[in-house]
Amino acid sequence: MLTLNNIEVIYNDVILVLKGMSMQVPEGKIVGLLGSNGAGKSTTLKAISGLLKPEDGEVTDGSIEFIGQNIHNSDADDIVRKGIFQVMEGRRVFEHLTVEENLIAGGYTRREMSLSHDVDMVYGYFPRLKERRNQTAGYLSGGEQQMLAIGRALMAKPRLMMLDEPSLGLAPLLVREIFEIIKRINQEQKTTILLVEQNANLALSVADYAYIMESGRIVLEGHPADLRENADVREFYLGLTEVGSRKSYREVKHYKRRKRWLS
Amino acid sequence: MELFIQLTLTGLTSGAILALAALGFVLIYKSSDVINFAQGEFLLIGAYVIFAMLTQAGLHWTFGLVLTIAVAVGLGVMVERLVLRPMIGEPIISVIMVTIGLSSLLKAIVSTIWGNTPQAFPPFIPSEPVNILGATVGQDRLWALVIAAVLLGGFNLFFRRSREGIAMRAVADDQQAALSMGISVKRIFAWAWSIAAATAAIGGALVANIVGVGPELSHFGLRVFPVVILGGLDSIPGAIVGGLIIGLLEQYTGGYLGQGLNQVLPFVVLIVILMFRPYGLFGQEIIERV
Numbered sequence: 142m143l144t145l146n147n148i149e150v151i152y153n154d155v156i157l158v159l160k161g162m163s164m165q166v167p168e169g170k171i172v173g174l175l176g177s178n179g180a181g182k183s184t185t186l187k188a189i190s191g192l193l194k195p196e197d198g199e200v201t202d203g204s205i206e207f208i209g210q211n212i213h214n215s216d217a218d219d220i221v222r223k224g225i226f227q228v229m230e231g232r233r234v235f236e237h238l239t240v241e242e243n244l245i246a247g248g249y250t251r252r253e254m255s256l257s258h259d260v261d262m263v264y265g266y267f268p269r270l271k272e273r274r275n276q277t278a279g280y281l282s283g284g285e286q287q288m289l290a291i292g293r294a295l296m297a298k299p300r301l302m303m304l305d306e307p308s309l310g311l312a313p314l315l316v317r318e319i320f321e322i323i324k325r326i327n328q329e330q331k332t333t334i335l336l337v338e339q340n341a342n343l344a345l346s347v348a349d350y351a352y353i354m355e356s357g358r359i360v361l362e363g364h365p366a367d368l369r370e371n372a373d374v375r376e377f378y379l380g381l382t383e384v385g386s387r388k389s390y391r392e393v394k395h396y397k398r399r400k401r402w403l404s
Numbered sequence: 405m406e407l408f409i410q411l412t413l414t415g416l417t418s419g420a421i422l423a424l425a426a427l428g429f430v431l432i433y434k435s436s437d438v439i440n441f442a443q444g445e446f447l448l449i450g451a452y453v454i455f456a457m458l459t460q461a462g463l464h465w466t467f468g469l470v471l472t473i474a475v476a477v478g479l480g481v482m483v484e485r486l487v488l489r490p491m492i493g494e495p496i497i498s499v500i501m502v503t504i505g506l507s508s509l510l511k512a513i514v515s516t517i518w519g520n521t522p523q524a525f526p527p528f529i530p531s532e533p534v535n536i537l538g539a540t541v542g543q544d545r546l547w548a549l550v551i552a553a554v555l556l557g558g559f560n561l562f563f564r565r566s567r568e569g570i571a572m573r574a575v576a577d578d579q580q581a582a583l584s585m586g587i588s589v590k591r592i593f594a595w596a597w598s599i600a601a602a603t604a605a606i607g608g609a610l611v612a613n614i615v616g617v618g619p620e621l622s623h624f625g626l627r628v629f630p631v632v633i634l635g636g637l638d639s640i641p642g643a644i645v646g647g648l649i650i651g652l653l654e655q656y657t658g659g660y661l662g663q664g665l666n667q668v669l670p671f672v673v674l675i676v677i678l679m680f681r682p683y684g685l686f687g688q689e690i691i692e693r694v
């Protein structure tokens with residue numbers, strides 16, 4: 142459905158952040174994109190959704206194809222109309238708008254006159270939002286804001302939903318709840334999902350396939366079950382030693398030099 | 405009592421017209437952070453364009469008004485495209501200087517085309533005085549009040565209910581997030597500038613109908629500044645309430661305390677209110693969750 146072929150992204154004309162990034166997202170699946178801070182995960186999503194321009198970033202090489210069409214260099218609003226919706230890192234709800242107004246804004250590109258049906262569908266997934274429908278979004282809790290951010294995406298009825306670290310700053314119980322819902326959205330709405338996460342364990346638990354990126358390119362990919370078995374993934378992303386106990390930070394650092402895919 | 409009613413109605417009228425002009429100012433500030441010092445000139449242009457349509461082209465006032473609005477929208481879009489868009493990302497002070505320059509330019513254009521002498525305006529709204537609760541008030545003022553009130557109410561609904569109106573407020577909150585849901589920020593800016601120019605132009609037409617046209621009309625426009633500061637720079641209801649308060653204050657001080665003072669007192673009240681509410685009456689505070 143979505144194919145990135147060797148893309149290169151440069152910020153401010155000088156900072157090369159993506160260096161030949163390639164990946165594929167098949168229709169109907171949940172694909173995980175993992176990597177540590179600064180690996181270029183958010184940059185990858187912005188390159189796909191056309192949101193690099195306001196940050197003075199540019200795709201300088203490679204191609205981005207969505208359902209057979211080249212979308213590289215399209216404007217962000219065109220890309221949303223083609224069916225790709227990015228839920229940005231840090232939730233980014235419209236703070237001074239109410240919950241319901243946020244949802245309407247999410248459905249901005251829809252052709253239908255009335256969106257009430259879709260608003261109800263979102264409330265079906267997130268009953269808590271319904272209770273707070275007329276509340277100012279800026280005063281919602283972090284978890285509720287994340288639900289609103291996903292709800293806004295649902296309003297656009299995208300074919301591909303890209304989620305940038307939905308677990309960021311949320312309590313484990315809430316994260317579980319949100320990931321359950323992401324899974325349901327994937328199954329019930331037939332929405333393909335590209336999930337960016339630092340929490341590898343979590344992402345591997347819902348993804349059908351996963352990529353691991355570092356310093357602007359993919360270094361490893363595979364099915365979650367296989368990745369879990371990979372010694373490096375266990376070391377550096379799941380934080381497990383061979384016996385399964387948590388490693389201290391010093392040890393992780395020590396092992397860092399031996400990452401196989403970097404040599 | 406009669407004096408009170410008369411002052412109240414006159415105050416509400418000029419307040420509602422001020423609110424129309426202020427609404428556009430707030431829209432532009434809200435959506436694009438630009439302080440538009442040319443807002444008063446939009447009002448001036450509106451007054452002169454409809455003047456030209458009615459006296460020089462001899463059109464019926466309905467056509468004249470529609471054409472005036474069309475000209476204003478065109479002007480708004482043009483200013484956004486040619487003047488403001490190239491300034492995106494420039495320091496705020498440069499953008500302010502540009503709008504100040506724009507205001508001089510528009511004033512110069514008006515005086516080149518129509519000269520500097522005030523002229524009577526062919527009233528398109530009947531102006532025979534009517535009697536309300538014992539007070540005598542020009543009908544034109546009442547009509548202006550009604551028209552302004554309907555427009556303000558309409559816009560308020562537009563911003564709260566319509567998808568486009570909500571999108572405008574969304575852009576004001578977080579441009580990149582708005583972009584991520586397919587809202588074209590360029591288009592929203594064009595909307596903001598055209599609505600700003602159109603509402604100011606209608607305000608200008610209403611004022612001109614009452615007092616005639618002349619270059620001093622842009623002074624009327626200058627009064628949007630106390631209005632928006634009072635109401636809160638980024639609040640649409642604030643522009644409306646601020647406009648009405650300033651309009652009423654001016655009339656009451658003028659009527660009860662004497663002319664001259666009415667130019668000063670609104671500013672005194674403004675300063676007092678700002679001491680208690682630094683963001684203005686309805687200004688948005690920065691939301692900080694704990």
Ligand SMILES: Nc1ncnc2c1ncn2[C@@H]1O[C@H](COP(=O)(O)OP(=O)(O)OP(=O)(O)O)[C@@H](O)[C@H]1O
Binds near residue numbers: 158182
């Ligand atoms: N607007 C920008 N201008 C310049 N450099 C940028 C910009 N945005 C990101 N970068 C740089 O690009 C690199 C990748 O950033 P990106 O945000 O894509 O990482 P990430 O994988 O999403 O990290 P995180 O997990 O912390 O969100 C970083 O080194 C960052 O400093």
Ligand SMILES: [Mg+2]
Binds near residue numbers: 182183184230305
């Ligand atoms: Mg990121």
